Structure formats: C-alpha cells, structure tokens
Amino acid sequence: xxxxQKQFRILVAVDCIIFGxxxxxxxxxxxxxxxxxxxxxxxxxxxxxxxxxNFDRGxxxxxxxxxxxxxxxxxxLHAFGHPDRDPHERTIAVAxxxxxxINQFEKQLSTEYHAEWFPIKKIPKLVFDHGNMVxxxxxxxxxxxxxxxxxxxxxPEKFTLPQLQSLYEGIFDTEFDKRNFSRxxxxxxxxVKQKDKDKESSKKGAYYYKLDKRRYAANLHxxxxxxxxxxxxxxx
Amino acid sequence: xxxxQKQFRILVAVDCIIFGxxxxxxxxxxxxxxxxxxxxxxxxxxxxxxxxxNFDRGxxxxxxxxxxxxxxxxxxLHAFGHPDRDPHERTIAVAxxxxxxINQFEKQLSTEYHAEWFPIKKIPKLVFDHGNMVxxxxxxxxxxxxxxxxxxxxxPEKFTLPQLQSLYEGIFDTEFDKRNFSRxxxxxxxxVKQKDKDKESSKKGAYYYKLDKRRYAANLHxxxxxxxxxxxxxxx
DNA sequence: TATAATAAGTGTTGTAAATACATTTATTTA
DNA sequence: TAAATAAATGTATTTACAACACTTATTATA
Numbered sequence: 001x002x003x004x005q006k007q008f009r010i011l012v013a014v015d016c017i018i019f020g021x022x023x024x025x026x027x028x029x030x031x032x033x034x035x036x037x038x039x040x041x042x043x044x045x046x047x048x049x050x051x052x053x054n055f056d057r058g059x060x061x062x063x064x065x066x067x068x069x070x071x072x073x074x075x076x077l078h079a080f081g082h083p084d085r086d087p088h089e090r091t092i093a094v095a096x097x098x099x100x101x102i103n104q105f106e107k108q109l110s111t112e113y114h115a116e117w118f119p120i121k122k123i124p125k126l127v128f129d130h131g132n133m134v135x136x137x138x139x140x141x142x143x144x145x146x147x148x149x150x151x152x153x154x155x156p157e158k159f160t161l162p163q164l165q166s167l168y169e170g171i172f173d174t175e176f177d178k179r180n181f182s183r184x185x186x187x188x189x190x191x192v193k194q195k196d197k198d199k200e201s202s203k204k205g206a207y208y209y210k211l212d213k214r215r216y217a218a219n220l221h222x223x224x225x226x227x228x229x230x231x232x233x234x235x236x
Numbered sequence: 237x238x239x240x241q242k243q244f245r246i247l248v249a250v251d252c253i254i255f256g257x258x259x260x261x262x263x264x265x266x267x268x269x270x271x272x273x274x275x276x277x278x279x280x281x282x283x284x285x286x287x288x289x290n291f292d293r294g295x296x297x298x299x300x301x302x303x304x305x306x307x308x309x310x311x312x313l314h315a316f317g318h319p320d321r322d323p324h325e326r327t328i329a330v331a332x333x334x335x336x337x338i339n340q341f342e343k344q345l346s347t348e349y350h351a352e353w354f355p356i357k358k359i360p361k362l363v364f365d366h367g368n369m370v371x372x373x374x375x376x377x378x379x380x381x382x383x384x385x386x387x388x389x390x391x392p393e394k395f396t397l398p399q400l401q402s403l404y405e406g407i408f409d410t411e412f413d414k415r416n417f418s419r420x421x422x423x424x425x426x427x428v429k430q431k432d433k434d435k436e437s438s439k440k441g442a443y444y445y446k447l448d449k450r451r452y453a454a455n456l457h458x459x460x461x462x463x464x465x466x467x468x469x470x471x472x
Numbered sequence: 473t474a475t476a477a478t479a480a481g482t483g484t485t486g487t488a489a490a491t492a493c494a495t496t497t498a499t500t501t502a
Numbered sequence: 503t504a505a506a507t508a509a510a511t512g513t514a515t516t517t518a519c520a521a522c523a524c525t526t527a528t529t530a531t532a
C-alpha cells in the first residue's frame with residue numbers, strides 16, 4: 001500500500017520515571033545520557049519505540065533494560081511533543097511512570113547505564129524536558145495515591161504499618177495521626193497481619209503485613225480515603 | 237546538526253473526542269473520514285501534527301478547524317500507539333478530549349466535514365481504534381467530573397439547576413435527590429443566581445445561574461463532592 | 473535487676489458532612 | 503377557579519472524620 005504522502009514523520013521515544021522508596025524518602029532512578037546532545041548529563045531512562053511494539057511494551061522493555069524487572073506497575077503519564085524539546089531532531093516522548101520495590105532493583109542492577117537514585121527533593125538538572133516530566137509524574141503519583149491503593153507497589157512483600165505511614169507522609173509531605181491512619185488502612189481489608197515482627201527500627205518491633213493479593217487485584221481501581229482532605233488539595 | 241541515525245520515524249496524529257450536551261443526553265461529534273483507508277466511515281476529527289506545533293496546539297487547531305471554536309476546555313487523554321492501529325502506515329495518535337457548549341457549535345458549524353452529533357450510547361462503529369479512544373474519554377470524563385467542576389463547560393452561559401442536574405445524571409447514569417444536589421452545588425459558591433428564569437421547560441420557571449468566573453478559574457482543580465460515592469465507584 | 477528510653481499499638485468522643493425524606497409555591501391551561 | 507406541572511426549600515438522622523493520650527513490649531543502662 002502506498003504511504004500517506006507529504007506528511008512528516010517524527011522520532012518517537014518512551015521515557016520512564018521510575019519511583020522507589022528506601023524507607024525514608026521517595027526517590028527516582030536516573031541515568032547518564034549516552035548520546036549526544038547532552039551526553040553525560042542526568043536523564044530519565046528512555047529509548048526509541050521499535051517498529052513492532054506499542055507504548056506499553058516499549059515502556060516495559062525500557063524499564064527491564066535498566067532494572068531487569070518485569071511485571072511492574074506502570075502507567076502512561078503524558079505525551080510530550082514540544083517541537084524543540086530535543087534540539088537535535090524533533091522527537092516526541094511518551095512518558096511512563098513506574099513504581100518499583102527499591103530492594104528488588106538493588107538485586108537486579110545493571111551497571112551499564114550509571115544509574116543512580118535521587119531523592120525526589122534533590123533532583124539534578126535533567127536533559128531536555130525531563131524535569132517537566134518528573135514534575136508531572138510527582139503530581140500524578142500524589143493524585144493517584146490519594147484515591148487509590150498504589151503505594152504498596154513501592155514496598156517489599158512484607159512491610160510494617162509505620163513504614164507504610166512514613167511512605168504516605170513522605171509523598172504527601174505531611175504527618176498523619178497514626179491511630180487514624182492505622183484504622184483507615186485496616187478498614188480497607190487489603191492487608192494481612194503476619195506473625196513476625198520487624199525488629200530493626202524499634203525495640204518493641206512492629207508487626208509485618210502482607211497484601212491480600214486477591215483483594216488488592218480486585219480493588220486497584222477502588223477508592224481509598226487515606227489522606228485527610230485539606231492537607232493536600234484545596235476543596236472548594 | 238546530523239540526524240539521529242538508524243531510528244525510524246512515525247506519523248503523528250492528534251484526534252479529538254468532542255463532547256456536547258443538548259439538554260437531554262451527552263453526545264460526541266463525529267466526522268466522515270476523508271482519506272483512504274476507511275474513507276467515508278465515521279471517525280473522530282483528527283489530523284497530523286505539523287512541524288512547528290506541540291500537541292496542545294495541534295488539538296486546538298483541529299478542534300477549531302471543525303467547530304470554529306477557540307479557548308475551549310481541552311485535555312490530553314492518552315497516546316495510542318499500537319503498531320497496527322492504522323493498517324496503511326504506522327501512525328501514533330495523541331487523543332484529546334474537549335468539552336464544548338453545543339449551541340456555540342451550531343452557530344459556527346463548518347459543513348465541510350459532514351459532522352454529526354451522536355448520543356454517547358449510540359456511537360456507530362468507528363475507524364481504527366477510535367472506539368477505544370471514545371471509551372477511554374468517557375471513562376476519564378466521569379472520573380474527572382466526579383471530583384472537579386468541569387461539566388459547566390458543556391452548558392451555555394446561563395443555565396438552570398435542573399439542567400445542571402440532568403447533565404450530571406446523564407453522565408453518571410443515575411438520579412440524584414434534587415434537594416441534596418442543589419445544596420451541594422450551592423455550597424461550592426461557584427454559581428451566581430440570576431434574576432430571570434427559564435420558562436421553557438416548566439410553568440413555574442427555573443432561575444438561571446451563571447458561573448462566578450473568578451471563583452471558577454480559581455477552583456478548576458479543587459475538589460467537589462457532588463456525586464454520592466457508592467453510585468459510581470466502588471469504595472473499598 | 474530495676475529503671476529509663478523508645479517506638480508500637482490501641483479506643484473514645486465530639487463534630488461535620490451526607491443522606492433521606494415531603495410540603496409549599498409559582499404559573500399555565502382547561 | 504381548579505387542576506396540573508415542575509421548582510424551590512428545611513429538618514432530622516446517620517455516618518464518616520478528626521482530635522486526642524495512655525499502655526505495652528523490648529532493649530539498654532544504671
């Protein structure tokens with residue numbers, strides 16, 4: 001079949017904003033850009049879309065390339081298409097954000113890309129419009145996490161309520177009352193209390209919990225109300 | 237500067253899901269596709285991105301081309317990139333959805349594209365993956381409208397509370413108690429009661445309201461709670 | 473071995489928001 | 503002037519949320 005005439009064709013990339021949580025802060029994973037222009041500067045992990053793949057697959061491929069991980073939570077964030085975003089040649093980028101268990105990544109680390117975790121509050125200057133992408137991803141993560149149970153994706157299989165709370169507090173940059181927080185989390189029935197405790201961060205030790213995977217899968221799109229409203233968003 | 241070598245370049249289109257409300261149902265505006273393949277079939281309005289424009293501008297251009305309207309509420313929905321979505325040549329599409337006042341459009345109508353409004357519940361078979369785009373846009377509109385005051389964009393400058401309620405009821409496919417609905421809307425303080433009434437749809441007549449544009453602009457991203465929860469979404 | 477230090481775990485009460493529900497009012501038409 | 507129609511409005515009850523403080527388990531130290 002003949003091609004569409006006279007239209008111009010554009011490079012299409014996928015860039016990944018990869019979030020991790022080390023128990024203290026929210027972080028994102030950056031790499032040193034391997035190509036000119038801006039070679040050697042900090043950048044999101046990305047790559048060009050290939051002839052046979054769609055965006056979701058491209059995103060998954062790129063994530064795997066860097067982290068070795070598969071089956072990770074990923075979501076399309078936004079398509080970025082400013083004509084000058086790559087000064088070298090017009091390139092559009094479809095950005096994805098991923099939530100990974102930072103410990104998994106440590107295991108699977110590929111050294112090839114000079115990857116490093118940066119606390120979300122200390123992101124260096126990034127190439128092109130990657131700074132905008134990160135800003136948008138943070139915003140989306142907050143928004144999504146305020147209503148849906150997605151932050152579990154950032155935690156290891158077993159975690160404690162204090163850990164979970166500190167994750168929420170980090171992301172929303174505020175503090176919650178632990179009694180109310182605990183009650184709300186428990187009321188979702190998404191967590192299953194374990195018999196063992198984490199003794200590392202306190203003398204008394206905190207009980208581990210695991211996700212109830214059945215319920216979790218069924219409720220990914222359901223609504224939580226963990227976050228007291230006025231703290232994050234202005235209600236009218 | 238030399239181009240990136242060896243990467244392949246792709247056609248990039250923007251497609252618009254244009255919503256309107258005629259007082260009874262939610263509708264979308266479709267056109268007859270002008271090009272092969274699938275020429276003559278129902279399609280979203282779309283077009284290729286040009287060399288100097290970003291996606292937002294492309295979307296606005298395409299919307300204006302069809303409706304003559306500018307300054308309309310538009311939002312990027314999703315990038316669609318399945319390799320076979322256009323069987324003719326690989327093309328990715330960035331979809332936008334727009335909310336317009338259907339009466340404005342009637343005035344500005346361009347006959348060139350054989351545009352027609354279709355009730356959201358009676359959408360014909362569409363070209364390519366446009367059916368998926370519409371489905372995703374409906375979902376997003378519901379989601380967004382459940383939390384944010386965006387449905388006003390579908391109404392004329394002056395509207396009545398019964399009209400507004402029937403819009404919400406149409407979109408969420410349910411019925412609300414008018415006393416509670418009215419109270420919730422009033423509590424947002426976004427509306428200004430007018431002195432005149434709409435006498436068309438009842439004998440008593442219903443007072444017109446206008447948006448308080450100042451407050452509205454300040455609260456576009458604020459949270460409403462118009463929709464009783466269990467009706468639409470499952471809470472955990 | 474008793475005491476201090478640390479963080480985890482747990483319950484109750486008041487307040488605000490959401491819901492359920494029925495009557496009155498303005499106007500037109502028969 | 504009576505009947506029909508849809509708009510407008512208020513209250514009582516229930517539910518959800520937020521504020522708040524003490525007890526418990528354990529380890530380290532005096």
